Amino acid sequence: MIAGEQAIRAAFDAAKAEGRAALMPYMMAGFPDRESGLAVAAAYADAGADLVELGVPYSDPLADGPTIHSADTVALANGATLRTALETCEAIADKLPVVLMIYANMVLAHGGGAEFAKLARAAGAAGAIIPDLPLGEDEGIREAFGAAGLAMVPLVAPTTPPGRRAEICAVAKGFVYVVSTVGTTGERGELPPELADLVAATKADAGETPVAVGFGIGTPAHAAEVGKVADGVIIGSRLVRAADEGGSPAGAAESVAEFLAEARVALAG
């Protein structure tokens, strides 16, 4: 098992030992500004997150809904770059595993799979999610990540045919990211009724590899519901909104910590 994957698996195992699903909050690096991003990251590390999904701001985030898309725009306008994300990663990587969420064009712009993986590992990242690099387009990059010890976490969607889902799970490193609903990221009123079946099927395909669910988880109750079937729960847009509402670095940290604490209680429930 490669180094990044070991760190990720250890975090899932530790949560499992406590009889609950792992809590993986998402944040946008440099949002709303560099200091707030760093404060949110520190708050995640202190407020009960098991792992962190760290979004790298991008100009054209096709998998993201309005909340995260507009966070990308604000972070970029405030000067964020890959460097900002790597700094943020470095600040918390010794406390918990960090999985970068980065679009394919940025990986290519920073020298491709091998060069990017080197940068990410140097900043302490355990893994990376590339939401616009599906199975079939990813071979060179996945291999390069693996060689550098960076786990490439693939996504499974409700529209993924079963055969393809098995192939994706077979190459997954770290964990498998199940997209809960057909659509982009963003809070939703309720979770789709088919989700439990999708998670169960993915877990059967994934074997020992943990399965985490993201997209649309906006309340502690959602988190608890997903936590009953999945190994991990990813909360994104809701926390990005909380960070925005904080109004200052300290306010953002307080705001996300409050929500995270509730989610953590709900998961343990």
Add this chain to the structure above:
Amino acid sequence: MSVIEQRFGPYGGRYVPETLIAALDELTAAWEATREDPEYVARLDGLRRDYVGRPTPLYLAQRLSERVGSRVYLKREDLAHTGAHKINNALGQTLLAQRMGKQRIIAETGAGQHGVATATACALLGLECIVYMGTEDIRRQAPNVERMKLLGAEVAPVDAGARTLKEATSAAIRDWVANVETTHYVIGSAVGPAPYPVLVRDLQRVIGEEAREQALAAEGALPRRVIACVGGGSNAIGIFAPFLDDAAVELIGVEAGGDGIETGRHGASLNAGTTGVLHGSLSAIVADEDGQILEAHSVSAGLDYPGTGPQHAHLRDTGRAAYFPMTDAGALGALGELARLEGIIPALESSHAVAWLLENPLEGEGFDVLCLSGRGDKDLDEYVRRTSEAP
């Protein structure tokens, strides 16, 4: 059954969220099964003839020829129904969508020509139509917005980024991610994830097939050069495709030079861009060193796009086609010149190709074919605004 190319050299591919992969597989299979299906072909051919008005003329532009000193034929896509080549693709894709049982159609538009073409095809076939359009383009292409509404389409304004074609395309893709099971996305240019660059090229190659036949009939020979403007590059790939094996025919694409390459304010991804991913394919794009896609700049909304189709990037690399930038000023001048010389008001997009021709007349024997991809009525306000500004 012919195979659909997933890549052109290194370019192309499917850089999209996993949610769309099944739909792209479905679309690929549907197009493979449909593009040579006699029933589909007969229906499309009939509509091209009776509804679109094809074949469009190949017109020997006498006074323009005198001006440049060699014979120039204009492939008159401006005379196709709705005023541009975009209808060729919109009609073919909506017919395909109908066969696939998709009743909801989405599209993006820049200049509004693709939006109007898609709205038109949807009206014809009785399909629901939503067109994403940047608010800056809604401002500068107001008549086309009214046309789309009149045709029963919903125009969905997009307020992100520079509020132009790039953001409209992203918004359409996000809609498709959310509604992929019921919806077909009619992409308007030879861009996007596979199979779209092939699907759009196949539907636009009628331009080149007609032009090649018409040129042979008129001159008994093939043209020395085939010239077309390139944004995403659908009219260009459509007219180039049937000439690809005619090694002696030079293929020339003219892209948006904006204020000039040196100013950084342009849409010339093939001349001044880099290799990267935009809207689902690897191709020539305009991006910064961090990998952020940059805003394009062009007087023509249809070329105001920081990427281009993957096949064009490959044709550039192999040397089979050559691509040159043309400035806003050149295009504006050419629009006026063609209007006065020929009584034809070209779209600002097509005016880029006309301007390049005016600056690069053919030397020696032979003749040129230039794709006049659309009419310029939509651009009159912008033309007047830009040409009355102090220099």
